[in-house]
Amino acid sequence: xxxxxxxxxxxxxxxxxxxxxxxxxxxxxxxxxxxxxxxxxxxxxxxxxxxxxxxxxxxxxxxxxxxxxxxxxxxxxx
Amino acid sequence: xxxxxxxxxxxxxxxxxxxxxxxxxxxxxxxxxxxxxxxxxxxxxxxxxxxxxxxxxxxxxxxxxxxxxxxxxxxxxxxxxxxxxxxxxxxxxxxxxxxxxxxxxxxxxxxxxxxxxxxxxxxxxxxxxxxxxxxxxxxxxxxxxxxxxxxxxxxxxxxxxxxxxxxxxxxxxxxxxxxxxxxxxxxxxxxxxxxxxxxxxxxxxxxxxxxxxxxxxxxxxxxxxxxxxxxxxxxxxxxxxxxxxxxxxxxxxxxxxxxxxxxxxxxxxxxxxxxxxxxxxxxxxxxxxxxxxxxxxxxxxxxxxxxxxxxxxxxxxxxxxxxxxxxxxxxxxxxxxxxxxxxxxxxxxxxxxxxxxxxxxxxxxxxxxxxxxxxxxxxxxxxxxxxxxxxxxxxxxxxxxxxxxxxxxxxxxxxxxxxxxxxxxxxxxxxxxxxx
Numbered sequence: 001x002x003x004x005x006x007x008x009x010x011x012x013x014x015x016x017x018x019x020x021x022x023x024x025x026x027x028x029x030x031x032x033x034x035x036x037x038x039x040x041x042x043x044x045x046x047x048x049x050x051x052x053x054x055x056x057x058x059x060x061x062x063x064x065x066x067x068x069x070x071x072x073x074x075x076x077x078x
Numbered sequence: 079x080x081x082x083x084x085x086x087x088x089x090x091x092x093x094x095x096x097x098x099x100x101x102x103x104x105x106x107x108x109x110x111x112x113x114x115x116x117x118x119x120x121x122x123x124x125x126x127x128x129x130x131x132x133x134x135x136x137x138x139x140x141x142x143x144x145x146x147x148x149x150x151x152x153x154x155x156x157x158x159x160x161x162x163x164x165x166x167x168x169x170x171x172x173x174x175x176x177x178x179x180x181x182x183x184x185x186x187x188x189x190x191x192x193x194x195x196x197x198x199x200x201x202x203x204x205x206x207x208x209x210x211x212x213x214x215x216x217x218x219x220x221x222x223x224x225x226x227x228x229x230x231x232x233x234x235x236x237x238x239x240x241x242x243x244x245x246x247x248x249x250x251x252x253x254x255x256x257x258x259x260x261x262x263x264x265x266x267x268x269x270x271x272x273x274x275x276x277x278x279x280x281x282x283x284x285x286x287x288x289x290x291x292x293x294x295x296x297x298x299x300x301x302x303x304x305x306x307x308x309x310x311x312x313x314x315x316x317x318x319x320x321x322x323x324x325x326x327x328x329x330x331x332x333x334x335x336x337x338x339x340x341x342x343x344x345x346x347x348x349x350x351x352x353x354x355x356x357x358x359x360x361x362x363x364x365x366x367x368x369x370x371x372x373x374x375x376x377x378x379x380x381x382x383x384x385x386x387x388x389x390x391x392x393x394x395x396x397x398x399x400x401x402x403x404x405x406x407x408x409x410x411x412x413x414x415x416x417x418x419x420x421x422x423x424x425x426x427x428x429x430x431x432x433x434x435x436x437x438x439x440x441x442x443x444x445x446x447x448x449x450x451x452x453x454x455x456x457x458x459x460x461x462x463x464x465x466x467x468x469x470x471x472x473x474x475x476x477x478x479x480x481x482x483x484x485x486x487x488x489x490x491x492x493x494x495x496x497x498x499x500x501x502x503x504x505x506x507x508x509x510x511x512x513x514x
Contacts, residue, residue, distance in 0.1 A: 028263070029263060029313050029315060029316050031261075033316045034316070035316075036316055036317055036374045037313060037316065037319065037374075039374075041379055041403060042319060042372055042374055042379065043319075043372065044311075044319075044321055044370045044372060044381075044383075047458070047471060047509065049136050049137075049138040049154060049156065049509055050138060050458070050471065050473055050507050050509055052154075053138060053140050053152065053154070053507055054475075054507075056152075057142065057477075057503075057505060058419070058452075061446065061452070061477075061479060061503070062395070062419060062421065062446060062450060062452060063391075063393045063395065063421050063424065063446045063447050063450065064364075064366070064385075064387040064389075064393065064395040064397070064419075064421060065327070065364065065366075065387075066325045066327065066364065066365075066366030066368065066385065066387055067323065067325065067366065067368050067385060068307070068309065068321075068323050068368060068370075069252075069271075069307075069325075
């Protein structure tokens with residue numbers, strides 16, 4: 001049962017840096033335009049404790065790990 | 079878990095207040111909780127007068143259950159000291175209480191069968207049922223974290239953790255440096271972590287790929303993890319934030335699951351005739367790339383991420399995660415969540431070993447190393463209690479997980495059984511956050 005989306009994912013990985021480069025050409029976002037960005041919900045992990053619990057569940061039930069954290073699992077569950 | 083009180087106000091006054099906060103933060107060079115967005119955390123910025131909170135208390139409790147298997151209760155509490163310049167120091171205490179049953183690694187049979195485990199215990203398993211062992215464990219953990227902005231373009235974060243459970247101890251530290259460019263529109267993150275763990279299985283270390291009656295020397299073995307992270311986040315517009323993170327983790331030491339076994343099966347019928355302890359390599363190199371996006375509509379927010387993972391054990395996986403935060407009324411929101419996960423099996427994963435054949439160097443029947451699919455559906459509801467401080471969130475989630483239950487190399491009667499039947503998992507998290 002090979003991962004059917006692996007090829008698409010590799011393509012996505014290749015294309016994403018281009019998105020960043022493309023973003024450099026977009027219109028600047030001035031400080032007075034950052035009202036939405038200043039909201040706490042506008043972050044990759046707005047609920048860190050719930051995210052940590054979810055990641056612990058996934059880590060203990062699956063063979064993968066990783067993301068935006070740099071620590072190990074800290075438990076013997078995998 | 080903060081609702082951001084001003085953000086649901088569509089009034090001009092609310093918009094102006096937020097804009098002023100953002101301008102003040104940008105001038106002060108403060109980088110707070112929204113560092114990834116290159117903007118300041120309004121709650122920790124100066125200029126908000128006497129209402130600036132100095133402390134934040136967070137608590138979250140998990141109740142988790144697998145149908146017919148493990149049950150977990152996990153309370154966590156964190157206290158954070160907030161400083162006016164955006165610095166913060168936090169301490170988190172967590173507990174895990176785990177009971178129930180865990181798969182042994184033994185294969186499901188097409189007939190009622192009785193086996194003798196490595197410890198000499200006799201078990202009887204029903205037809206099509208994956209064999210399990212009852213267990214009970216508890217774990218306590220303590221984490222410290224410190225975030226310190228120095229200038230408008232440089233922020234550091236350091237953390238440490240220690241945890242202890244009956245047969246496992248973990249001690250580790252992390253560090254991360256964030257550089258902001260383009261007036262905070264582009265952030266580069268460099269990080270690293272190191273964990274030094276110890277494994278002390280009940281009953282000692284059994285000789286790999288043996289019947290488990292012979293023990294190896296020693297009662298404690300080490301396991302080390304070294305992690306490196308390179309990440310970049312970019313504000314693409316007033317509404318859109320994206321990120322790309324690459325992580326490399328190198329593990330070495332005792333990586334075998336000490337209680338797992340593999341069935342030895344009859345070469346004709348495929349029925350189990352015995353069990354052997356499992357054996358895994360002593361090193362593992364993991365990589366992953368995570369692409370994330372947060373997009374703000376007029377009031378709602380869409381979170382999307384895609385993770386691509388691979389390691390030198392042969393596992394390749396993809397994870398798609400979507401959340402949609404919809405504002406309701408009176409600072410309430412509902413956030414549906416859906417997650418898809420798919421992984422290929424490790425090179426040394428086997429449902430069983432065939433009696434009479436030469437043993438491989440490594441072998442494991444742990445379902446977490448097999449071909450696997452997980453689908454998760456859930457939702458978070460955030461709210462305030464009337465006339466009470468703080469914010470609440472309740473998250474409920476259902477997971478269904480299954481493997482490749484009918485592999486092409488199934489032997490005899492194994493072809494008539496789902497070797498990796500679906501597992502249903504339910505969990506509820508209640509979280510509370512208060513700034514004071």
